[in-house]
Amino acid sequence: MTTDQPIRDAALAWAMATRAPDFADWDGFAAWLEADSAHAAAYDAVQYALEEADAVLAAFPEPEAAPEPANDNPSGWLAGRRGWLGGAIAASLVVALTSVMWFAPGGETLYRTTPGKTRVIALADGSTVELGGGSTLALEGERAARLEGGQALFTIRHDEANPFVLTAGGERLVDAGTVFDVRLAGETLDVAVAEGAVIVDPKGQAIRLDPGERAVREGGRFRLADVDSEAVGEWRRGRISFDGASLAEIAAELTRATGTRFTSADTATRLSGSIAMDAVRADPEALEPLLGVRITRSDDGWMIAAR
Amino acid sequence: MAPTTPLEEAYLAHRERLLRFLRARGGGEAAEDLLQELWLRLAAAPYPAAASGLGYMMRAADRLMIDRYRSERQATLRDKAWAEAQPGMVDGIAPAPGPERDLAARQEVARVERALAELGPRVAAILRRHRIDGLTQREIAAEFGVSLSTVESDLRRAYARIVAIREEGK
Numbered sequence: 001m002t003t004d005q006p007i008r009d010a011a012l013a014w015a016m017a018t019r020a021p022d023f024a025d026w027d028g029f030a031a032w033l034e035a036d037s038a039h040a041a042a043y044d045a046v047q048y049a050l051e052e053a054d055a056v057l058a059a060f061p062e063p064e065a066a067p068e069p070a071n072d073n074p075s076g077w078l079a080g081r082r083g084w085l086g087g088a089i090a091a092s093l094v095v096a097l098t099s100v101m102w103f104a105p106g107g108e109t110l111y112r113t114t115p116g117k118t119r120v121i122a123l124a125d126g127s128t129v130e131l132g133g134g135s136t137l138a139l140e141g142e143r144a145a146r147l148e149g150g151q152a153l154f155t156i157r158h159d160e161a162n163p164f165v166l167t168a169g170g171e172r173l174v175d176a177g178t179v180f181d182v183r184l185a186g187e188t189l190d191v192a193v194a195e196g197a198v199i200v201d202p203k204g205q206a207i208r209l210d211p212g213e214r215a216v217r218e219g220g221r222f223r224l225a226d227v228d229s230e231a232v233g234e235w236r237r238g239r240i241s242f243d244g245a246s247l248a249e250i251a252a253e254l255t256r257a258t259g260t261r262f263t264s265a266d267t268a269t270r271l272s273g274s275i276a277m278d279a280v281r282a283d284p285e286a287l288e289p290l291l292g293v294r295i296t297r298s299d300d301g302w303m304i305a306a307r
Numbered sequence: 308m309a310p311t312t313p314l315e316e317a318y319l320a321h322r323e324r325l326l327r328f329l330r331a332r333g334g335g336e337a338a339e340d341l342l343q344e345l346w347l348r349l350a351a352a353p354y355p356a357a358a359s360g361l362g363y364m365m366r367a368a369d370r371l372m373i374d375r376y377r378s379e380r381q382a383t384l385r386d387k388a389w390a391e392a393q394p395g396m397v398d399g400i401a402p403a404p405g406p407e408r409d410l411a412a413r414q415e416v417a418r419v420e421r422a423l424a425e426l427g428p429r430v431a432a433i434l435r436r437h438r439i440d441g442l443t444q445r446e447i448a449a450e451f452g453v454s455l456s457t458v459e460s461d462l463r464r465a466y467a468r469i470v471a472i473r474e475e476g477k
Binding site for chain 2: 016018026046054140144199203206208213
């Protein structure tokens with residue numbers, strides 16, 4: 001069975017086009033299919049050949065390591081990105097600056113904030129990213145970024161032809177005209193949308209989040225929840241909210257937001273609520289009445305325990 | 308069937324478009340049945356809110372047809388292998404992958420490998436990132452530090468080569 005060359009080329013082009021997560025020209029595709037019954041057959045043959053090849057590719061190990069630097073070294077993360085700054089100098093800069101920025105090889109730009117500090121990153125197209133305390137963001141290109149940890153509020157100028165793609169915790173988020181907040185703490189990923197829409201995992205589950213919607217990935221599964229659109233990104237105004245978070249998670253979030261070290265070994269007690277950071281910064285013991293917990297001083301910070 | 312859920316409402320709103328698509332996509336007379344099968348898939352989607360978008364439904368319809376083609380093809384290949392191996396036997400029993408099939412699989416692997424080697428390491432790496440790791444063309448352009456049109460033309464060459472070797476292999 002040899003297909004006509006022009007038909008096969010067109011089928012190839014459609015197979016490439018429909019693979020894009022934001023492909024929208026289904027009517028154009030349908031019209032092409034309707035024009036000639038050979039078109040559907042050619043497209044089927046192309047898709048089948050590609051998937052057979054996928055199986056071969058997937059079964060074979062990649063010949064060389066991916067160009068992306070591995071992030072398996074969180075405490076010594078500079079080690080993986082040496083080469084543009086000496087390690088010793090870089091280490092002292094991390095201490096001295098409230099936020100740092102590097103130009104990594106391959107055009108990637110890294111932004112990192114220390115706990116308690118935030119920064120605004122203006123992108124070339126007018127979009128902005130507000131990076132929370134204790135957070136790391138890599139700009140991979142004009143319309144691609146990767147949140148390596150912490151929290152960021154994205155205000156993205158939408159471009160249908162060139163969607164903004166954020167990777168966080170191995171998950172892909174694609175904007176559809178959007179203000180959205182992303183928080184990554186360990187394996188827990190929390191995405192909340194204030195304006196527009198975000199598609200989570202466009203190739204797989206394709207979860208669409210509209211304003212006031214939120215997806216939380218815990219234990220590898222997403223659950224959907226409602227969120228007050230007004231409250232999305234409220235951490236920028238010095239307020240953080242918890243929704244069934246454990247004391248250990250709350251301690252980590254407080255550390256990131258205030259720059260004061262909080263710890264808790266309690267992963268069982270879960271609380272929901274909203275706290276103004278100013279009060280906590282001024283007096284960590286204010287958490288006792290606010291959260292109904294017990295606060296004790298530790299060597300280098302504060303310990304939170306259930307009452 | 309009174310629409311009770313937003314997913315059902317969305318499905319009914321898009322029904323004609325989906326039917327037209329399935330018909331053109333090779334479903335023909337069977338399009339109504341296929342639409343029913345599509346509905347079962349949509350209703351089983353883990354996130355009904357996501358499944359109610361037209362793009363999601365169209366993609367699911369395309370996927371349904373890709374799966375259908377695959378299973379028909381594999382059934383044909385199985386029948387053929389069975390008939391060749393066991394002339395005169397009744398069908399209805401799934402044949403074990405015999406030595407012939409193993410050999411065919413190995414030849415297929417070798418063909419794909421050879422084709423990718425001919426295309427060069429960058430094209431092969433880009434194809435892998437796109438097909439296996441699921442990166443968009445734009446992400447690949449950023450990662451490899453090449454223009455979007457380079458990624459597109461690399462992928463087009465890789466796709467064309469893969470389709471060509473399938474046809475040569477027949």
